Amino acid sequence: MWKNMGLTGKIMVAMALGIILGLFINYSGLNAEGGFVNTYITNGFLAIIGKLFVNSLKMLVVPLVLISLICGVCGIGDIRLLGRIGTKTFMIYMFTTALAIATAIGLGSLFGIGKGMNIGTDATFEAASAPPLLDVFSNIIPSNPISAMANGDMLSIIFFAILIGVSILMVGKPAKGLVQSLELINEVILKMVTIIMNLAPYGVFALLTKAMADLGLDLIWSLLGYVAVLVGSLAFHFFITMMIVLKLASGLSIKTFLAKMREVQIFAFSTSSSNATIPITLRTVTKRMGVNNSVASFTVPFGATINMDGTAIMQGTATIFIANIYGIDLGVTEYLTVILMSVLASVGTAGVPGVGLIMLSMVFAQVGLPIEGIGLILGVDRILDMLRTAVNVGGDAAVTAIVAKSEGKMDLAIYNDPDAGAKDVFDGHIDEDNEREFSEVFSDGIMGSEYDDVDRRR
Numbered sequence: 001m002w003k004n005m006g007l008t009g010k011i012m013v014a015m016a017l018g019i020i021l022g023l024f025i026n027y028s029g030l031n032a033e034g035g036f037v038n039t040y041i042t043n044g045f046l047a048i049i050g051k052l053f054v055n056s057l058k059m060l061v062v063p064l065v066l067i068s069l070i071c072g073v074c075g076i077g078d079i080r081l082l083g084r085i086g087t088k089t090f091m092i093y094m095f096t097t098a099l100a101i102a103t104a105i106g107l108g109s110l111f112g113i114g115k116g117m118n119i120g121t122d123a124t125f126e127a128a129s130a131p132p133l134l135d136v137f138s139n140i141i142p143s144n145p146i147s148a149m150a151n152g153d154m155l156s157i158i159f160f161a162i163l164i165g166v167s168i169l170m171v172g173k174p175a176k177g178l179v180q181s182l183e184l185i186n187e188v189i190l191k192m193v194t195i196i197m198n199l200a201p202y203g204v205f206a207l208l209t210k211a212m213a214d215l216g217l218d219l220i221w222s223l224l225g226y227v228a229v230l231v232g233s234l235a236f237h238f239f240i241t242m243m244i245v246l247k248l249a250s251g252l253s254i255k256t257f258l259a260k261m262r263e264v265q266i267f268a269f270s271t272s273s274s275n276a277t278i279p280i281t282l283r284t285v286t287k288r289m290g291v292n293n294s295v296a297s298f299t300v301p302f303g304a305t306i307n308m309d310g311t312a313i314m315q316g317t318a319t320i321f322i323a324n325i326y327g328i329d330l331g332v333t334e335y336l337t338v339i340l341m342s343v344l345a346s347v348g349t350a351g352v353p354g355v356g357l358i359m360l361s362m363v364f365a366q367v368g369l370p371i372e373g374i375g376l377i378l379g380v381d382r383i384l385d386m387l388r389t390a391v392n393v394g395g396d397a398a399v400t401a402i403v404a405k406s407e408g409k410m411d412l413a414i415y416n417d418p419d420a421g422a423k424d425v426f427d428g429h430i431d432e433d434n435e436r437e438f439s440e441v442f443s444d445g446i447m448g449s450e451y452d453d454v455d456r457r458r
Contacts, residue, residue, distance in 0.1 A: 019208050019212050022209065023213075064278065093399060154304065211343075233317055234391050245402070250402045264280050269386045272389050282307055309395045322364070322374075
């Protein structure tokens with residue numbers, strides 16, 4: 001039965017089993033600190049499997065973004081078109097982020113979350129410093145591109161890749177061989193993604209089992225109002241707001257989009273990282289939705305860096321929640337400030353670890369809320385971060401589809417085919433003809449070089 005099940009089905013089963021087993025370990029007391037299960041299972045075996053899986057995804061992010069974007073720029077062939085795509089993508093991302101936080105503020109105010117609550121906590125929060133917006137823009141041009149790649153500075157990598165692509169276009173016909181080689185490298189990297197996807201059920205199972213075993217659901221009950229409004233805002237934004245925007249802006253089928261995004265969002269939920277999900281998002285929008293790589297290679301990594309709809313929703317909900325707990329009245333000016341700060345911060349804190357809480361501390365400081373109030377929601381933030389990431393990558397894919405459709409860079413036959421790209425998963429076997437052909441090529445190459453050496457010695 002497991003062998004005959006599709007990859008999506010396997011991942012969903014692994015996800016459900018991981019959550020169930022993790023909650024059982026948590027509530028049964030087996031995960032007590034210092035115990036066998038905690039030491040060797042939760043923080044041992046499962047932690048190792050989960051870490052290996054996430055690292056395998058992160059391993060492909062930089063080479064995939066770099067090579068894919070260079071090929072994408074060359075595929076566009078028009079620098080002015082690239083500028084139009086970039087401007088359009090940025091504006092849509094900022095617009096959806098503003099919609100996201102407005103939704104959160106609206107629902108939070110409607111339900112009055114936090115009013116009359118008295119939640120005690122020993123948790124503390126020290127706000128990390130976020131880089132000034134000026135520094136973020138000035139650092140887009142890397143002084144050392146190799147260092148930028150090593151650190152995963154996505155905006156710098158995007159700039160460097162675009163510069164290489166534009167330079168190749170300026171060289172013209174003599175660079176044709178280089179472009180063909182880069183396209184082949186891009187295909188090889190995408191094949192590596194399919195290999196890693198085949199291991200996804202096991203990685204997802206390990207990640208979710210450990211997360212649930214460590215976190216449980218106890219804290220969620222004490223913060224039920226906050227959690228319910230935040231989850232409701234996330235669901236409303238993605239399934240209602242974003243789907244309306246997708247339909248109005250592109251005319252594409254919402255049902256098809258949601259069906260093809262299922263795998264990506266499970267990956268995002270498991271890893272809690274938009275960047276780690278980039279290879280899967282890129283593969284899905286190109287192979288399953290028919291988006292041309294010339295668009296997807298730019299919009300997806302760009303979105304993973306600056307598109308933070310889920311994080312913006314958390315900021316809006318948390319702002320209302322903490323303000324009500326401390327009895328601080330926020331007026332229209334403060335609400336507009338929260339919206340503006342969140343939109344700007346989504347760019348200004350790009351690439352910073354723990355970006356959600358850093359952005360939230362900036363917003364709190366701007367509207368006069370006590371930053372230590374963040375300590376009240378720290379306990380549930382890890383679980384909710386998984387949901388936020390799923391919404392973020394969903395937004396990345398939706399905007400990618402909108403931009404590609406508007407620019408005529410989408411194959412609608414692939415988008416409307418429910419099975420497109422679904423079976424492109426490595427099953428552990430390599431085609432025998434390919435093996436034989438490569439063997440002959442390498443044999444001829446080695447033998448030929450040996451004969452050349454003999455001839456030279458004579």
